[in-house]
Amino acid sequence: MTRVIFYTATTLNGFIADEHNSLEWLFAVEPPPPEEYERFFDSVGVLVEGSTTYEWVLAFERLLEEPSKWGSLYGDRPTFVFTTRELPVPEGADVRLVSGDVRPVFGQVSDAAGPRDIWVVGGGDLAGQFLAAGLLDEIRIAVAPVALAGGAPLLPLRVEPDRLTLRSVEQQGQFAVLTYDVAAGDR
DSSP: OOOOEEOOOOOOSSEEEEETTTGGGGGGOOOOHHHHHHHHHHTTTEEEEEEEHHHHHHHHHHHTTTTTHHHHHHOOOEEEOOOOSSOOOOOTOOOOEEOOOOHHHHHHHHHHHSSEEEEEEHHHHHHHHHHHTTTEEEEEEEEOOOOOEEEEEESSSSSGGGEEEEEEEEEEEEEEEEEEEEEOOOO
């Protein structure tokens, strides 16, 4: 069954990006073994991200100048980008720009995923919208040994403990990976 998973890295004090919307802090940390990410990514059929995350990846990876890199990063998986503006798309990339509430677009996202999972890449606001709409099944957080003075919060909404059940905690390199099941929504 297709699951909707918010999988992200965060600092010890709960930021997923710094005050400049950058993730460069993340690359200062020794990464987990690559097979952990590969196992997760093999289960993913579609990616969903907000415009800030999408634009950061475009710039950081220089995907507009080197569009062939898109395939090595995402394969042929469709990527839905929630945005209120027109954004550039790397040549050959299956990027679908959508806007508005996540619920009306969810059918398209789910169809594109097929039997595989939906990865809500980020940011936290978009993941919070999926959570509030009852469309999120799992939150997987890789906590890095980093603290930032400010930035984009992991989830910018209140979540009560009856919504989340801790399923596992594991060490992956310098990261503590926490996996929570989200109480069933009404899809």
